Amino acid sequence: MIQNYLARILFMPFSILYGLGVEIRNFLYKKKLLKGVSFDIPIISVGNLAVGGAGKTPHIEYLIQLLKPYLDIATVSRGYKRKTKGYLEVQAHHNAEQVGDEPLQYKRKNRDILVSVAENRTFAIPKLMMANDKLQAVLLDDAYQHLAIVPGLNILLTEYDYLFTRDFLLPVGRLREWKSGYKRADIIVVSKCPPQINEAQKAKITAEIAPLSFQKIFFSYYKYAAPYYIFNGAQRIKLDFNVDVLLICAIAKTDYLTDHLQERVNSLKTLEYEDHRYFTDFDISHLLRNFNAIESQQKIILTTEKDAMRLELHRKFLIENKMPIFVLPIQVAFHFDEGKTFDADIKQFLLDFKV
Numbered sequence: 001m002i003q004n005y006l007a008r009i010l011f012m013p014f015s016i017l018y019g020l021g022v023e024i025r026n027f028l029y030k031k032k033l034l035k036g037v038s039f040d041i042p043i044i045s046v047g048n049l050a051v052g053g054a055g056k057t058p059h060i061e062y063l064i065q066l067l068k069p070y071l072d073i074a075t076v077s078r079g080y081k082r083k084t085k086g087y088l089e090v091q092a093h094h095n096a097e098q099v100g101d102e103p104l105q106y107k108r109k110n111r112d113i114l115v116s117v118a119e120n121r122t123f124a125i126p127k128l129m130m131a132n133d134k135l136q137a138v139l140l141d142d143a144y145q146h147l148a149i150v151p152g153l154n155i156l157l158t159e160y161d162y163l164f165t166r167d168f169l170l171p172v173g174r175l176r177e178w179k180s181g182y183k184r185a186d187i188i189v190v191s192k193c194p195p196q197i198n199e200a201q202k203a204k205i206t207a208e209i210a211p212l213s214f215q216k217i218f219f220s221y222y223k224y225a226a227p228y229y230i231f232n233g234a235q236r237i238k239l240d241f242n243v244d245v246l247l248i249c250a251i252a253k254t255d256y257l258t259d260h261l262q263e264r265v266n267s268l269k270t271l272e273y274e275d276h277r278y279f280t281d282f283d284i285s286h287l288l289r290n291f292n293a294i295e296s297q298q299k300i301i302l303t304t305e306k307d308a309m310r311l312e313l314h315r316k317f318l319i320e321n322k323m324p325i326f327v328l329p330i331q332v333a334f335h336f337d338e339g340k341t342f343d344a345d346i347k348q349f350l351l352d353f354k355v
Contacts, residue, residue, distance in 0.1 A: 008172050015169040022169075022177045029147040036150040037122050040355040041129070042137045044346070045151035047144025049164040049181050050174040052275050053252030054157040055191040055332070057102050057306060058222065060141050062332040064110050066343055067137060071350070072113075074128045077103045077141040079117030081276045087127050090115040101276060101309035102141065108309075122148045137350060144184075145176055153349045156185035158209070160193040160219075161255070165208050185215060187345065192256050193221040197335055218342050219335040224260060227300075227326035230308050231315070237300065237326055239264045244296040246270075248287055249307050250277035257304070257328075269294070277310070284314045288321055301325045 028034040044063065048054040060075060067073050079088070079100035090099045090107040099107075099117050107115040114132055118124035121140060129135050143149065144156060158164045164182060167173045182188065188211055202219060211217045229235035239245070245265045249257070250273035261268050271287060273279070279287075291301055301323055303311060308327045311318070318325060334342055 011172045015172040018171075019169045019178055026147065026177065026181070034147070036147050038150045039125055039129075039138075041135060042153070042350050042353045043125070043140060043149065043151040044137065044153045044155065044349075045140040045143045045146070045149070046155045046157065047140075047142050047146075048157045049144065049176060049179065050158070050162065050167055051170070051176060051252075052174075053162070054159050055220070055222075056142050056157060057105065058330050058332045059155070059157060059189065059191065059220070060106065060139055061109065063139055063346065064106065064113065066346060067350075068110065068113055071136040072132060072134045073137045073139060074114035074116065074132070074135055075103070075106050075139045075141055076121050076124045076128065076143075077106075077115075077117050078119060078121075079103055080142075081278070082117060084117075085119070087116065087118040087120075087124050089131065090117060095313060096309040097278065097313065101306050104309045105305055121146060125149070144181075152353055153187070153346070154185050155187045155189060156182055157189050157191045158182075159253075160190050160197075160205075162253075163190070163205065163208065182209070183212060186349075187342075188215055188217045190217065190219045191221075191332075193219050193335060195221055199336075202336065216342075216345060218338055220332050221335060222256065222260075222330045223333050225329045225331065227302060227328045230303070230311065230325040230327050231319070241266050242298050244268075244294055244299040245302050246287070246291050246294060246299065247302045248279075248311070249273070249304050250279070250310070251275055251304055251306060261302070266296075266298075279310055279314065281314070281317075284311075284317055288323060291323065299324075302328055305329055 029036060046056050046060055082100040083097045088099060090103045092107055092111055094104055096104050103115050103117050114128055116124050116128055125138055140151060164179055167175045169175045190205055206217055226236040226238055243265045244267045245261060247268060247270040252275045254272055303325060305327055
């Protein structure tokens with residue numbers, strides 16, 4: 001977000017024009033002058049009003065783990081920053097340049113489900129249905145603004161520290177559309193909450209968001225597991241105050257992650273890049289130099305699961321230089337013991353779905 005007050009004033013006309021364009025488009029869909037497509041299988045959309053960093057990937061993975069024991073499911077993503085075009089079914093042997101980091105992560109961790117990428121997700125869903133005639137549900141990744149598809153269930157994420165209610169339209173703020181867009185959501189999840197929050201904090205945020213009568217609101221946070229070696233998931237380590245960590249990441253926001261690590265390791269140094277960056281040879285050499293400069297007997301390089309998909313493109317260099325890169329896995333959990341309620345709402349939607 002642009003912090004400088006003068007810059008905010010100068011860019012305000014651009015935000016208003018941007019918002020006007022978005023509002024016209026949304027109005028055309030609302031009045032059926034532009035028509036969204038419905039499908040005869042349940043579609044669950046997960047997205048946010050702001051650009052980046054709300055935790056869509058971990059929440060999609062949560063839904064995958066919730067549903068795949070009972071249903072044949074699939075995911076559809078844009079495949080952001082991939083270097084291919086069109087519809088593509090993601091395979092475990094693909095790399096991030098071919099299919100994007102997040103879809104590859106879904107497939108590597110869930111090889112028994114269909115994962116696809118496509119710029120045109122309206123086209124992708126029929127392709128998935130042809131690929132698996134037993135398909136029972138589709139998860140749409142980052143599709144809250146994709147009004148060309150009418151989802152059966154719309155899940156909106158908003159970050160605890162960056163609520164959409166306190167934000168503004170691009171480029172002054174981070175919103176992709178006006179705040180009123182939250183009214184399309186069936187479920188609102190306040191994501192990336194601190195590990196502990198109380199009922200008063202919950203009530204305050206709920207009042208600020210002001211969910212409509214039909215909307216459910218939940219509060220989620222991350223649980224971190226033991227890091228694993230990037231090329232061998234069975235090789236794990238424990239983080240403690242004897243370990244010095246060099247963190248490399250190219251994600252939208254790192255505050256939540258670094259706050260977690262600083263409380264659990266001896267020292268933390270970070271190399272941060274823009275979201276979804278494809279690391280260059282120079283970046284990897286810079287990483288090695290910084291790692292070698294750390295004077296410690298117990299030091300590691302740590303990264304996120306999403307970043308690991310892109311770091312893997314430098315596999316040969318990483319192995320040749322014996323760089324101890326470990327990946328920190330995360331899982332979504334819900335505050336106030338409401339995970340069971342969230343799960344039940346998702347399952348009820350599926351049970352109630354009618355063609």
